[in-house]
Amino acid sequence: MPDDFSKEVLASLIDAEALYDQAPCGYLSFSADGTVLKINQTLLTWLGYRADEVIFQKNFSEFLSKGGQIHYEMFFRPMLNVSGTVKELSYELAKRDGTTFHVLFSAVAIRNAQNAILAVNAIITDNTHRKHYEREILKAKKLAEEEKRTFQFLADLIPEMIWTADAAGEIDYINERFIHYFALPDKVFSVNRILTKIQPDDRKRFIASWAESLLSVNDLHIELQLQNSSGQYEWHAVKAVPYLNEGRELVKWFGSCTNIDVHKRALKQKDEFISIASHELKTPITSLMGALQLLDRMKNDPSPKMLPSLIERANKNVKKVNTLVGDLLNVSQLNAGQLHLNKARFKLGPMIFNCCEHILAEGRFEILIEGDDSLEAFADQTRIEQVVINFINNAVKYAPASKQIFIAYTAGQGFAKISVADKGPGIPKDKLQHLFDRYYRVDSAGSQYSGLGLGLYICAEIIQRHSGEIGVDSQLGEGSTFWFTLPCSS
Amino acid sequence: MISVLKRNNVQVFGDGTQVMLFAHGFGCDQQSWKFIIDAFTPDHKIVLFDYVGSGKSDISQYTSAKYGKLDGYAQDVLDVCAALDLKEVIFVGHSVSAMIGLLAAVKQPEYFKKLIFIGPSPRYLNDEGYKGGFERADLESLFEFMDSNYLGWSSAMAPAIMGNVDRPELGEFLTNSFCATDPAIAREFARVTFFSDNRADLSKLTVQSLTLQCAEDIIAPLEVGAYMRNNTPGNEMVVLKATGHCPHISEPAATIEAIKAYI
Numbered sequence: 067m068p069d070d071f072s073k074e075v076l077a078s079l080i081d082a083e084a085l086y087d088q089a090p091c092g093y094l095s096f097s098a099d100g101t102v103l104k105i106n107q108t109l110l111t112w113l114g115y116r117a118d119e120v121i122f123q124k125n126f127s128e129f130l131s132k133g134g135q136i137h138y139e140m141f142f143r144p145m146l147n148v149s150g151t152v153k154e155l156s157y158e159l160a161k162r163d164g165t166t167f168h169v170l171f172s173a174v175a176i177r178n179a180q181n182a183i184l185a186v187n188a189i190i191t192d193n194t195h196r197k198h199y200e201r202e203i204l205k206a207k208k209l210a211e212e213e214k215r216t217f218q219f220l221a222d223l224i225p226e227m228i229w230t231a232d233a234a235g236e237i238d239y240i241n242e243r244f245i246h247y248f249a250l251p252d253k254v255f256s257v258n259r260i261l262t263k264i265q266p267d268d269r270k271r272f273i274a275s276w277a278e279s280l281l282s283v284n285d286l287h288i289e290l291q292l293q294n295s296s297g298q299y300e301w302h303a304v305k306a307v308p309y310l311n312e313g314r315e316l317v318k319w320f321g322s323c324t325n326i327d328v329h330k331r332a333l334k335q336k337d338e339f340i341s342i343a344s345h346e347l348k349t350p351i352t353s354l355m356g357a358l359q360l361l362d363r364m365k366n367d368p369s370p371k372m373l374p375s376l377i378e379r380a381n382k383n384v385k386k387v388n389t390l391v392g393d394l395l396n397v398s399q400l401n402a403g404q405l406h407l408n409k410a411r412f413k414l415g416p417m418i419f420n421c422c423e424h425i426l427a428e429g430r431f432e433i434l435i436e437g438d439d440s441l442e443a444f445a446d447q448t449r450i451e452q453v454v455i456n457f458i459n460n461a462v463k464y465a466p467a468s469k470q471i472f473i474a475y476t477a478g479q480g481f482a483k484i485s486v487a488d489k490g491p492g493i494p495k496d497k498l499q500h501l502f503d504r505y506y507r508v509d510s511a512g513s514q515y516s517g518l519g520l521g522l523y524i525c526a527e528i529i530q531r532h533s534g535e536i537g538v539d540s541q542l543g544e545g546s547t548f549w550f551t552l553p554c555s556s
Numbered sequence: 557m558i559s560v561l562k563r564n565n566v567q568v569f570g571d572g573t574q575v576m577l578f579a580h581g582f583g584c585d586q587q588s589w590k591f592i593i594d595a596f597t598p599d600h601k602i603v604l605f606d607y608v609g610s611g612k613s614d615i616s617q618y619t620s621a622k623y624g625k626l627d628g629y630a631q632d633v634l635d636v637c638a639a640l641d642l643k644e645v646i647f648v649g650h651s652v653s654a655m656i657g658l659l660a661a662v663k664q665p666e667y668f669k670k671l672i673f674i675g676p677s678p679r680y681l682n683d684e685g686y687k688g689g690f691e692r693a694d695l696e697s698l699f700e701f702m703d704s705n706y707l708g709w710s711s712a713m714a715p716a717i718m719g720n721v722d723r724p725e726l727g728e729f730l731t732n733s734f735c736a737t738d739p740a741i742a743r744e745f746a747r748v749t750f751f752s753d754n755r756a757d758l759s760k761l762t763v764q765s766l767t768l769q770c771a772e773d774i775i776a777p778l779e780v781g782a783y784m785r786n787n788t789p790g791n792e793m794v795v796l797k798a799t800g801h802c803p804h805i806s807e808p809a810a811t812i813e814a815i816k817a818y819i
Binding site: 127143156 | 587588690695773774775799800805806
């Protein structure tokens with residue numbers, strides 16, 4: 067410990083006035099009404115004034131903006147009166163050049179014996195940088211919140227059902243699509259509730275797979291049927307991937323449920339089609355083989371009576387196979403986008419008459435044709451004939467009791483319309499919309515009619531490629547009218 | 557039905573019979589009267605209260621629908637009068653409470669004997685042919701100062717930056733306000749106060765009144781005091797030497813003297 071003398075010497079080294087003037091903060095004293103009494107050099111430098119311009123010349127409130135002045139009168143002064151101090155008020159001070167800077171303002175009141183305020187001592191710290199950081203932090207925070215909202219938005223609106231689960235496999239988030247799909251009340255969900263939405267046979271498989279994924283921390287991938295809000299089961303591919311943090315610890319599972327119902331059903335339909343097609347091809351081939359066997363047996367002694375009928379039978383069946391294979395080829399061409407159109411200008415009337423010849427030759431049906439003979443189309447004539455023949459054949463096939471078939475070709479606004487009508491039993495409404503679908507047969511269950519169910523699909527594709535429209539109007543008990551349009555220039 | 561006395565934190569004391577009802581201004585509560593009420597307690601019955609949303613009132617009773625207009629606050633005054641069965645009251649209102657008292661007295665003059673307005677203003681915003689003292693931008697900057705200064709810098713910034721910090725007990729952290737008011741309510745009260753226009757109500761007053769005007773008050777300048785006197789029937793004006801907007805706090809002696817001279 068230094069002795070008393072040294073203490074005095076050491077203390078004398080401290081220049082209180084210099085400390086006051088050069089402090090890293092502003093010092094300001096003013097009277098009760100705001101008149102500046104004393105101010106340090108730091109604050110003068112900040113404000114851009116000389117001491118003699120300020121002391122007893124300026125009122126503290128002159129350095130405040132109008133808003134600051136109101137705040138000073140309404141809050142600062144009453145507060146100082148009541149509590150004797152104010153702490154860290156955030157104000158803006160105006161410099162001589164008119165610019166402003168942010169300060170934190172703390173003050174203590176000096177009172178007389180009657181408790182009236184004589185003067186106020188204030189400490190002012192430059193807060194500009196802090197304000198700047200504050201703004202940056204708030205900006206960053208706002209940005210982060212916006213990002214979060216964007217992702218939330220994305221997660222909610224993405225057409226997939228998305229969910230997350232904690233490390234233990236407890237689902238802790240599901241997006242809007244998920245909630246919507248199951249119509250979960252009040253967005254409340256639980257693992258058990260979701261399990262009840264899985265088709266019972268699939269449920270066991272799912273529980274086993276999920277348990278296995280949780281245990282091994284491997285991706286989950288399972289296809290199962292989920293019950294939607296209207297009670298129907300739809301196929302979904304449920305996937306989940308584990309998320310590991312930097313320390314390779316499992317923290318979360320990110321999962322999705324993709325609706326693959328259309329895909330699944332298309333596959334099933336294709337399987338069914340292959341079975342139908344095989345069956346359809348098998349029938350004429352069996353019949354053909356029978357005819358050939360008989361021919362083989364009588365090759366040394368051909369029966370003049372049997373021979374022509376067997377050859378006719380063989381021909382008929384080969385034709386049938388040829389037609390079926392032709393349809394299949396058409397479809398694969400359409401699928402591969404290889405249907406080329408050889409467009410030319412031709413008259414519709416003769417083209418339609420050509421299409422009727424094979425039926426008229428049989429003599430079982432009467433075909434009534436009505437139309438504008440001058441009507442021409444610019445199209446692939448062979449393909450259009452294919453469509454018309456298909457319509458006529460369908461009329462013969464599905465409305466055998468109707469002995470009359472009506473064909474009309476008329477001009478519309480920029481298009482020609484061709485329609486084929488029968489007076490058959492008509493087609494139920496719920497089946498109408500599927501008629502032009504691939505592999506669709508009106509009575510597939512009863513297999514009453516043979517064929518691949520490809521004809522109308524091919525027709526629709528041909529007309530579509532001509533930029534025309536195709537459709538059917540039908541009344542039960544009254545008949546059906548199949549029609550299509552072709553754009554025409556004049 | 558919650559009791560009005562509890563809702564408005566009503567305090568009644570004093571040894572006289574003549575009732576003096578003190579109504580605090582914006583940003584304050586009944587504590588703001590502590591420097592002058594002692595002068596009146598020997599001869600008067602003093603009634604103090606906090607407006608709903610201010611001080612120790614029942615904040616749960618605050619609704620923007622009711623207190624989004626000064627009429628809502630005027631109803632508080634009338635409710636207190638009715639609850640205590642007051643008659644012939646001397647009403648002392650500071651700042652915005654001057655207009656609140658005026659609205660109450662226009663509605664039910666029977667409760668009031670005299671009104672004393674400290675730093676009143678029927679309209680703070682300048683208007684064509686009227687000088688209220690403020691432009692809209694001035695007030696917007698005031699609101700900004702209020703927001704940033706409500707709880708002191710750190711307490712104001714922390715929740716804004718860090719998000720859902722549990723709100724500190726109000727009052728405990730109110731470093732820069734001498735009365736406890738919810739910041740959201742304070743903001744709304746400030747807007748109601750500063751954006752109201754009661755010039756048309758002045759002429760409806762039938763109770764006599766006094767305007768106590770400070771010599772230098774940027775919130776209620778001399779012109780506004782003169783406007784009050786010229787447009788309010790039965791209004792007198794006394795200009796105090798005090799500066800600022802709260803003479804009852806900064807110059808209690810002069811304020812007491814002026815009030816006593818009037819009553």
